[in-house]
Every structure is written in structure tokens, then in C-alpha cells.
Amino acid sequence: MSAKRRTWAKRIYVTAFLVLTSLCWCPWAYGTVTGRPLVIPTWAVLAYVFAAALFVLEWVFLFHSSLAISDEELGGIVADLEAAGADESPAAAEASEEGER
């Protein structure tokens, strides 16, 4: 996937995540729906539906989108970070900063 497509795909996922999260955190748009066709109140059914939709979205993002980290990439990323962090000691950074002052 090209960098541009990845960026757009991430934006779409984040937007869908924000919308569904707001619906899972508060029945702001559907709390007034009355009745209970499935034994429990309709607005509670809708909350479960939004939660299920969010779960499926998360599952697709994490395991089927190629946007989330995978075990194939993990070793390479960790090796890169180990190399980047090799000369990055917090204690040394603190000491040099104190010295500059």
C-alpha cells in the first residue's frame, strides 16, 4: 500500500472510530428511541449494535488492514529501535543537560 493510501486509510479508520466511540459512550442520537422488540430497550440494542460494529472495525484494522503491526515486521522494528536507543541513555542525557546549565 502506498504511503498516501495508508494515510487516507488511517484517517477513515480514525473517523469511524471516533463516531462509533461517541455512540458507545453516550446514546446521544438514539436514546429517545422507544420500544423493546428484542426484549431489552431498543436504545440498548442499538448500543450493542454500535459496539459490535466497532469491534468488527477494530478486528479488521488490527488483523486485516496491513496498517497495524504484525509479527513479520516486529523483529525488524525492534532491531531498528535497539540501534536508535543504543546511544540514548536517559541518565547521560540528564547529565549533559545539567552540564549545559
Place this chain on the structure above:
Amino acid sequence: MTGIAIITGICLASVFISYAAFRRGASKSADDYFVAGSGLGYFVLIFSLLASFLSAFAMFGISGMGYRLGFGALFVLTVNLVPLGFLWYFVHRKTFLIGKARRWMSMGAPFGERYGVGMRAIIPLVVLVASIPYLVAQIKGIAIMLETMSEGELPYKAGLFFAPAFVALYLILGGMKGAAWVNTVQGLFFSGMVFVLFFAVMQKNGGFAATMDLVQQRHPEMFQLAGGGGKMSLPMIFGFASAMCLGSVCFPQPYMHAYSSKSAKGFKVMILAFGAICVVVISMTTMVGIAGRALGGDVVAKANADADKIYGLAAKASLPDVVAALAVAGAFTAAMTTVIGVVFGNAANIANDLYKLVKPSAAAKELVGLGRICIGGIMAVCILIAWDPATPVAELAIIAFGIMAVTIFPLFGAYFWQRATRYGAVAATLVGVGMNVAFLVWGIAEGGRAGAKKMALLPRASLGNLNGFLVSFLVAGAVFFLVSLITKPGETEKKSLALFFHKSLD
């Protein structure tokens, strides 16, 4: 005494499990002891994380809320936690990746590497201050439960030693691996018991649909929100839902489990499964509370006096004695596993953050030894605070989530905002913690213990229809961004960018 015998049996089995982890050589180095050698598979990770979060509140408290508030209580610990699949991934992806590369073993590690020693010292102290009342509430709850189940034969003060003694034993013996396995077994147990209780309670009145029909006939308000005659308003629901979800991101458990994960798949399965399992398990405890309204005069009379007792009352009314005792023992194990998760996170913080600041050259054996001492010390302090049953720990425990949640801004800055400074991080943390404490004091001054709870969780017109938690959270966020913008990043922040914003993390 059947219940006490069951609980003791579960605890002894857990000691054996923890000892088995120890015998398999899991606790020989600091890495092994604190993060299980980063070798936990996803089945253990899922149930360990679940069990370390779900306390007795998830059983007694939530069924009590279901009993009092009806279906609105579904937004406290069920559907509102599904976003954690994304939230934990976005926030803790770098915790997992950089943690593996840098061998992180505590919650303070990312803050220390990004912002320097100030934040590395503040974070463990903030976590400790927030979690001690939370731990004391669990230990008090266990002691009260034991006293009730033994009909006074095991007095409250003796019961205070029960959980800490077992927890200390699991953790001192088995470290993170022992804790994870104990959490997994106990998590499976209490999830199973919730299923049993749910089906028994529904069967009592002829099935799920018949039970709900009965509840609606007697209490139609249980099926409504505030506008339609129910008790939960939209601001109240939003306050609960967001506080619980955002607070969960910032507790030590997700950090420790991210460090302990063997693979990327394990990490992703763990964060995805958590919300889904909560929806299933906690929906059942909520509906047990709602169905309690249809369980007859005696149950309703007792639950009206104390709604949090509905879980035990429903078990007693719908299950044979031994199975009812097992169901209540499930709640006991939920409290135990939360104590395990929080105590271990704090011990790891103190040993790896605070002590290593004082003695950077500390050997692995020394850190493991100190971690074990900290576990014993934290448990002793908790017993001491809980000694007087009148100590208002439940009120203090309410602000634990609020206090932990304010650390999300420094964490966000560490991973996603290159302009973040140590001054912004420190100011946001201190202001957020200070405001949570101030709201607690204000609430107590205004209305005693009940006032503290209202101030933290219920919306107030004087606060723009927000609760104390959300106001503190928003102000801490504003302080973080403002102070970071008006101060300059120091050498530590600049040097940390090479690691925290490495191109391989894009």
C-alpha cells in the same frame, strides 16, 4: 462456612499455580520477574488483563447499579469499553514496541526516557497515591465478604489479612508470570460463575424474556433513560463511560501486559478481546441486577436497603447453597486479581523507576528483592489503613480513575507530539491530580461521603454540566498543551525524539 472453604481452596490452588511458574524458572532475572521475560501467550494475556481490571465492583457494584438504574448501567463497564481495542492500540503500540527494544519493566519508563527524571519520579508516586485507596477498598471489601460469609466467625480484622497474605505469596513466588497465571485461572472462574448465575436468575422467572416482561410491568423506568422517566441522564452516562474507558488506558496493567506480550499478535488479540469479553460478562452482571427486581419481596426488601447486595441475594435465591457460594466466591476472586495487578504494577514502578533513580547501577537480583519487599510493604500499608472500618476509602477510590486518566496527556505527548516538554508533562500531572483531590474535598465539605461521589461522577450545572472527573481531565489537557507551547524542550526531550519518533514506528 462452605463459602470460606471454597475461597480458601481457590487461593491454595492459586499458590500452587504461582509456585509452578516459579519452579519453571520464570523469576530468575528482573526481566523474568517483572515482565515474565516478555513471553506471555495471548490466552494468558487476555484473561490476566481482564482479571486484573475487573474488581468486585464489576460484580457487586455493577449488579447494584443495574438494580438501581436499569439498562442505563450498560454504559458503565460494557459497551463503553469496546473502544479500548483502538485506544489501547494507538496509545500503547509504542509502549509495546519501544518497551521491547528498551527492556522497559515499569510504567514510569516511557515517561522517564521522554521527559527525564522528574516525570520518572512523579509517575510512580501518582500511581501509588491513586491506587492505595483503590487497593484498600478491595481489601476491605474482601474482609467484609469473609465476615458475612462466615456469619461472623471470621471477624473483619482477621479477614483483612486473608487477601494480602495470599497475594503476597503469589507475587513473591511467581512474579509477573505467576500473577498472570493466577489471574487467568481466577478470571476464567469468575467469568464462568457469572454465566451460571445469569442463567439461573433468568430461569427463576421462566426465562430471559419472561423475566424482563415482569420487570417492565413492575418498574418500567428501568427500561428508560432520564428523559423518559429513567434515572440516568445523557451527561451522567457520558461521564461514567468516558471516565472508566480513559482511566483504563492509564492504569499500570496495560503497560505491564504490553511489556509481557510475546508477540504482536498476542498484544493485538489481548486489546481486542478485552472490551468484547467485558460486554458479555458485565452485561450479565448488570442484567442480574435488573432481574433482581423480579425475584420477590424478601430479595427486593433487602436490596432496597443496600443495592450492592443484589448479586449475593440473587445467587442465594436462585441457586443451591454450594453453587451460590461459588458464585459469590467468583466476586471474591475478582477482587483478589485486581489487588494482584495493581500491587504488582506499583512494586515494579517503585523498584524500576524510583530505586533506579537513586541507584542506577542496581543489579537485577537487587531489583527483584526490592520488588518483593515492596509487595509486602504495600500490603502492610493497606491493612493498616483498612484497620478502622470507618476509613472512607470507597470515596477516595472513586478518584483513582480520575487521577490516573490525567497521565494520558504526558503519554500522548511522549508518543505523538514532538513539541511536548517536561514542564508541560509535570504541570498537567500535578494540576490534574490536584484538581481531582480538590473536587473530592469540595464534595465532602458540601455533602459528606455521598457528596464526594456526586462531585466526582455526577454532572453539575456549575461545572458546565460536566462531572469533577471530566473538568479535571480537560483542564489537565489544556495545561499540558499550553505549558508545552510556552516552554522549550530540553536536551532530554530532544534526544528522545530519535527513539520515540523513529521512522520505523510510522
